[in-house]
Amino acid sequence: MEIEGRHYRTIWLDEDGATVHVIDQTKLPFRFETRGLASVEAAARAISDMVVRGAPLIGVTGAYGLALAARQDASEAALRSAHAALLATRPTAINLKWALDRVLAKLLSAPIGERAAEAFAEAGRLADEDAACCEAIGENGFKLIEEAARRKGGRVNILTHCNAGWLATVDWGTAIAPIYKAARAGIDLHVWVDETRPRNQGASLTAFELGAERIAHTVIVDNAGGHLMQHGEVDLCIVGSDRTTRQGDVCNKIGTYLKALAAHANDVPFYVALPGSTLDWRLSDGVAEIPIEERSGDEVSFMQGLTDAGEVARVRVTPQSSPAKNFGFDVTPARYVTALVTERGVCAASEKGLRELFPHEASL
Numbered sequence: 094m095e096i097e098g099r100h101y102r103t104i105w106l107d108e109d110g111a112t113v114h115v116i117d118q119t120k121l122p123f124r125f126e127t128r129g130l131a132s133v134e135a136a137a138r139a140i141s142d143m144v145v146r147g148a149p150l151i152g153v154t155g156a157y158g159l160a161l162a163a164r165q166d167a168s169e170a171a172l173r174s175a176h177a178a179l180l181a182t183r184p185t186a187i188n189l190k191w192a193l194d195r196v197l198a199k200l201l202s203a204p205i206g207e208r209a210a211e212a213f214a215e216a217g218r219l220a221d222e223d224a225a226c227c228e229a230i231g232e233n234g235f236k237l238i239e240e241a242a243r244r245k246g247g248r249v250n251i252l253t254h255c256n257a258g259w260l261a262t263v264d265w266g267t268a269i270a271p272i273y274k275a276a277r278a279g280i281d282l283h284v285w286v287d288e289t290r291p292r293n294q295g296a297s298l299t300a301f302e303l304g305a306e307r308i309a310h311t312v313i314v315d316n317a318g319g320h321l322m323q324h325g326e327v328d329l330c331i332v333g334s335d336r337t338t339r340q341g342d343v344c345n346k347i348g349t350y351l352k353a354l355a356a357h358a359n360d361v362p363f364y365v366a367l368p369g370s371t372l373d374w375r376l377s378d379g380v381a382e383i384p385i386e387e388r389s390g391d392e393v394s395f396m397q398g399l400t401d402a403g404e405v406a407r408v409r410v411t412p413q414s415s416p417a418k419n420f421g422f423d424v425t426p427a428r429y430v431t432a433l434v435t436e437r438g439v440c441a442a443s444e445k446g447l448r449e450l451f452p453h454e455a456s457l
């Protein structure tokens with residue numbers, strides 16, 4: 094997407110094909126900095142430290158991480174070790190495993206001398222596919238917003254949680270892609286942006302994205318969504334997904350489930366936008382089967398912000414003696430999801446709906 098007139102993807106290879114570049118998302122919204130990744134270790138650290146985050150972007154970064162590993166040592170043992178190290182960085186987003194498995198299979202079927210080049214080529218194909226997938230999600234989700242605008246005959250108020258914008262993918266995003274498409278088509282809309290504690294991906298990243306695109310938005314605390322829905326201030330919700338089961342259960346940033354409950358209680362449509370790479374066909378019951386990442390409690394006990402002097406500072410927001418738990422995700426059962434918005438169309442959050450859009454993948 095555009096930042097001050099210049100087009101960016103979230104990850105790219107420099108001209109000499111030697112270094113992978115990413116946007117350092119831990120610095121946003123106060124500083125825009127990029128970071129070069131020259132080794133598999135650097136790629137793994139970028140994922141675990143959330144320099145890059147978002148299920149699709151984590152997958153593509155993992156793919157480039159394998160390519161960097163292949164350039165260091167293209168032996169099967171080394172590649173399998175790199176695959177394991179990258180997979181261990183973050184357990185919830187299925188895109189990471191999906192991308193790593195795809196690239197590793199490609200590499201092991203290539204002669205050892207061609208593996209590094211093949212890995213970079215495959216990672217590049219993954220990146221291009223993700224950008225195209227997300228733009229298609231935008232087109233399919235745009236129709237839902239267009240219908241909501243026609244029905245309402247006025248400004249459409251949309252609530253989103255966390256960041257499922259272009260910063261969470263290679264380009265366009267998933268939940269925010271339909272918003273971009275609708276705004277560019279001239280639909281009058283406004284976005285309620287959940288701050289999304291503890292790392293504030295909404296306040297720091299989604300607000301940054303919408304501001305750059307000049308889309309009307311308001312940052313709210315995570316607990317305000319239900320109140321706004323009770324008062325008719327939310328026409329629809331749209332969020333992303335890190336892993337979706339074949340039954341349509343959705344795993345997304347912590348707090349998504351509570352938003353879905355509030356939407357269900359107030360008859361507000363609750364959409365989940367996701368590419369096929371976020372589907373885990375092996376799983377059925379998301380609550381029972383999806384691994385939920387637990388991160389350091391320090392992410393709850395401390396917050397990062399800008400001082401009056403314009404310095405980025407980290408401050409403690411809890412007593413030193415108070416422990417904190419930091420669950421990264423929760424699971425929304427399919428019954429609370431109005432529909433899934435994918436690159437192949439919109440379907441019910443059900444095995445039948447997903448099989449109709451992904452018949453081949455469902456049969457594997």
Ligand SMILES: CSC[C@H]1O[C@H](OP(=O)(O)O)[C@H](O)[C@@H]1O
Pocket residue numbers: 146147148149254255256257258261262266267268294332333334335345346347421
């Ligand atoms: C398009 S996937 C976006 C998804 O990823 C986020 O998690 P994190 O920032 O921890 O990687 C969040 O669940 C978003 O909905």
